[in-house]
Amino acid sequence: MTTKLPFRLVLAFVGFLMTLTSVQATKPMTTIAQLTADWQRAKEFTKEYLDTMPEDGMGFKPVPEIRSFAEQMLHLAAANYNFAALVSGKANPMQGKKMEEMSEFKTKEGLTKAVMDSYDFMLDAVKGLTDAQLAETIKMGPREMTREVALSKAFEHQTHHRGQATIYIRTKGIKPPNEKLF
Numbered sequence: 358m359t360t361k362l363p364f365r366l367v368l369a370f371v372g373f374l375m376t377l378t379s380v381q382a383t384k385p386m387t388t389i390a391q392l393t394a395d396w397q398r399a400k401e402f403t404k405e406y407l408d409t410m411p412e413d414g415m416g417f418k419p420v421p422e423i424r425s426f427a428e429q430m431l432h433l434a435a436a437n438y439n440f441a442a443l444v445s446g447k448a449n450p451m452q453g454k455k456m457e458e459m460s461e462f463k464t465k466e467g468l469t470k471a472v473m474d475s476y477d478f479m480l481d482a483v484k485g486l487t488d489a490q491l492a493e494t495i496k497m498g499p500r501e502m503t504r505e506v507a508l509s510k511a512f513e514h515q516t517h518h519r520g521q522a523t524i525y526i527r528t529k530g531i532k533p534p535n536e537k538l539f
Contacts, residue, residue: 384492392483392491392508398537399515400476403433405534406522407472412465419528424457426525427468431456433518434475440511441475443497444504445482451475483508 407430410417415427424432435456442449456462462471491505502510526533 387491387505388488389483389486389491393480395512396476396480396483398539399512399519400473400480402534402537403430403472403476403515403519404469405537406430406519406526407465407469409526409531409534410465410522410529411531414525414529415463415465415468417525417529419524426522427463428457429518429522429525430468430472431459431462433515434472436514436518437475437479437511440507440514441479441482443495444507444511445485447482447485450478479511 410426416425418425423429435451438449438451441447442452456471459471461467486504491508492503494501495504495507497507523533
């Protein structure tokens with residue numbers, strides 16, 4: 358009888374820990390305030406990249422097989438719209454449009470406006486959520502994930518493509534913006 362009591366206590370404790378872990382797993386790891394600050398910083402950092410590349414660099418490709426600088430940034434912008442619409446439930450104003458092919462976005466001015474508008478759409482989407490909504494599950498194609506994970510993937514995506522733009526800028530003989538981690 359005395360050996361069963363400690364075993365039952367251990368089982369009860371493990372059950373308690375599992376319950377605690379599953380409760381915490383449904384709680385978002387970040388907040389809307391933090392996400393807003395991160396996306397605002399990303400917008401400003403991306404603007405520095407757009408400002409750094411001269412007008413004659415908009416159509417520049419380091420090699421023929423890849424996107425131009427403008428296409429790279431428009432791909433980033435299109436994804437911002439798609440992810441923001443997904444997490445917010447708002448209509449994507451660029452739905453069905455191929456931003457990379459739109460001539461009005463091939464100039465530095467047009468490109469900068471298009472990309473900054475995509476960040477504004479993202480920021481509005483984030484600000485329209487609550488911390489609790491970050492833990493809600495949504496579908497992205499066949500995948501299910503929380504809104505928080507979808508926003509994390511969106512942030513990773515824009516960071517990746519902005520990072521690729523570093524090579525475009527360097528290849529043009531220009532120093533890219535310094536990292537803006539905080």
